[in-house]
Amino acid sequence: MLRGLDIRDMLLIDRLELEFQPGLNVLTGETGAGKSILLDSLGFVLGWRGRAELVRSGAERGEVTAWFDLAADHPGRAVLEEAGFEVEDELVLRRVNTADGRKTAWINDRRASGDVLRRLSGTLVELHGQHDDRGLLDPKGHRMLLDAFAGNADLLAEVGQAWRARAEAARTLARAEKALDELRAEEDFLRHAVGELDALEPEPGEDAVLDARRRQMQAGARIREDISRALDALGSSGAEGPMLDASRWLDVAAPHAEGRLDAPIEALARALHALAEAEQGTARALDALEFDPNELERVEERLFALRGLARKHEVRPDELADLADTLRTRLQALEGGAEDIAGLRAALAQADAAYARAADALGVARRDAAGKLDAAMRAELAPLKMERAIFETKITPQEGGPTGADSVEFTVATNPGAPSGPLGKIASGGELSRFLLALKVCLTDAETGLTLIFDEIDRGVGGATADAVGRRLASLAAGAQVLVVTHSPQVAALGQHHWRVEKRVIGEMTTSNVVPLDTTARVDEVARMLSGDKITDEARAAARTLLAG
Structure with a gap:
């Protein structure tokens, strides 16, 4: 509920503070006194788009502050929480407009963006008037209004969930069909490539092993002859024979040399031991370099085949095994693709059927609610002296979507037999005001916490009809807060709280003021x-x- 409004240096208002009450609040005054300025100022602090020039002439800036009471279940609390604001029982909005056009807003003393302000204001205030093209007269919102009247929130959630499931099933099928088409386009390549790779059977790390073996065999062919000659030189036909002869000769002579040959004999023994180690190591090296010449040819052929296939597929030789697995998997997907597509099409058909059932149930609920709304409108129009007018909620099929497969539009005929048409095009000014009022009475949930503002909605009516309009406004205000800008004495007399908007001229300065009566x-x-x-x-x-x- 709107509790108060503080306006400083806006248009013709220099300083004005108002406190509003629950129930029916009426604002009256002569034409041009400034009632529209009051609404412009309220719209400004709520973030609505309006006049470009709002700052009072000669002032550096204009400022509007509005404060509201938020009930525990007020929908504005969810907007505040989502935007990261602390939620309190009192909500204070403040917005400043400088003379050069810059606008800054605060919510509970924290800076706020215009988008957050507008989303929040949609839960706080609703404005209705003869040119209510962004509210009840906009056919784009009629389906939402009918759903709110019917209490279709659960059915809408089911339809939305079914629509998302259907859309996901359709996307999955489309992706699978596209992937299968791409696989079919490269089927010949896949079969040939998998055949080549399966025939070669590459293994990870094989290239390095083959390359090392090849280098070893190539090196062995070059050095084996020298190693063999070295082995001969170390053996009995080489160095070993003379050294053994020398050792025997020294052993024979040593007893007669009085110890002079002991050291040479020991050194020779060590040399023979080292020579034996050298001979054994050389023999082992020679054995290791022993290979079948055909093996070198086989290794080279295998190595060249691996590297050639790697170049062909633009991968490293070690990646050929993984490539074979990948291509084999794609080929298997191609071979099983038709079966997969059939399963996905069946899943989409099931999702279509689930969506159709949910949309049909929502459509039935909407048609039932449309009949109830039309009956409620007939009951509301009669006291407004429009008992012969016909209000009809037309529901027509449309392409399915997340909110169902129904198009909803409110149509009217001002007299029986007259052609019906869109609410905003058929009714005259006074009739339109009464249609809007009756519709708002039928659609308003008193627990939403909205402050309803009616801007001269009684224009074009008078006498008993104006009295009926006032009484419907008073009825609407019984469980809510309603602000009415009116020129009708019948409506003004029914207000629980009354303010007069006055224009004053002091010197060369014109100002507007609002006086509680x-x-x-x-x-x-x-x-x-x-x-x-x-x-x-x-x-x-x-x-x-x-x-x-």
Whole structure:
């Protein structure tokens, strides 16, 4: 509920503070007194798009502050939480407009973006008037209004979930069909490549092993002859024979040499041991270099085959095994693709059927609610002196979507037999006001916490019809807060709280002011609305009668 509004240096207002109450609040005043300025200022602090030039002439900046009470279940709390604001029972909005056009907004003293402000304001205030093209007159919102009237939230959630499931099934099928088409386009390549790779059977790390073996065999062929000659030189036909002869000769001579040959004999023994080790190592090396010449040819052929196939597929030789697995998997997908596609098509058909069932159930609920809304509108229009008017909620099929497969539009005919058409095109000004009021009465949930503002919705009606409009507004305000800008004395008399908008000229400065009216002042204001500038005793008497109800 809107509790108060503080306006500083906006248009014709220099400083104004208002406190509003629950129930029916009425604002009256002569044409041009500034009632629209009040609504412009409220729209400004709520983030609505409006006049470009709002700052009062000569002021550096204009500022509007509005404060609201938020009930525990108020939908504005969810908007605040989502935007990261602390939620309190009192909500304070403040917005500043500098003379050069810069606008800055705060929510509970924290800077806020215009987008957050507008989303929040949609849960706080709703404005209705003759040019209500962004509200009840906009056919784009009629389906949403009907669903809210019907309480279709659960059915809408089911339809939305079914639509998303159907869309995901369709996307999965489309991706699979595209992938299968791509595989079919390269089927010949896949079969040939897999055949080549399966025939070669490459293994990870095989290239390095073969390359090392090849280098070893190539090196062995070059050095084996030298190693063999070295082995011969170390053996019995080489160095070993003479050294053994020398050892035997020294052993024979040693007993007669008085110890002079002991050291040479020991050194020779060590040399023979080292020579034996050298001979054994050389023999082992020679054995290791022993290979079949055909093996070198086989290794080279295998190595060249691996590297050639790797170049062909633009991968490293060690990646050939993984490539074979990948291509084999794609070939298997191709061979099983038709079966997979059939399964995905069946899944899409099931998702289509589930969506159709959910959409049909929602459509049935909407048609049932449409009948109830039409009946409720007939009951509301009769007190508004439009008992012969026909209101009809038309539901027509449309292409399915996340909110169902129905198009909803509110249509009217002002008299039986007259052609029906869109609400905003068929009704005249006064009729349109009453249609909008009746529709709002039928659609409004008093627990939403919205403050409803009606801007001269009673324009074009008078007498008993104006009284009926006022009584419907009073009924609507019984469980909510309603602000009405009106020129109708019948409507003004039914208000629970009354303000008069006045224009004053002091020197060369024109300002607007809003004055709360007590009982006596209300009599004079309603009398002025009845009789004009000259208030007579007869007008005051009539005003007292209206105010008495």
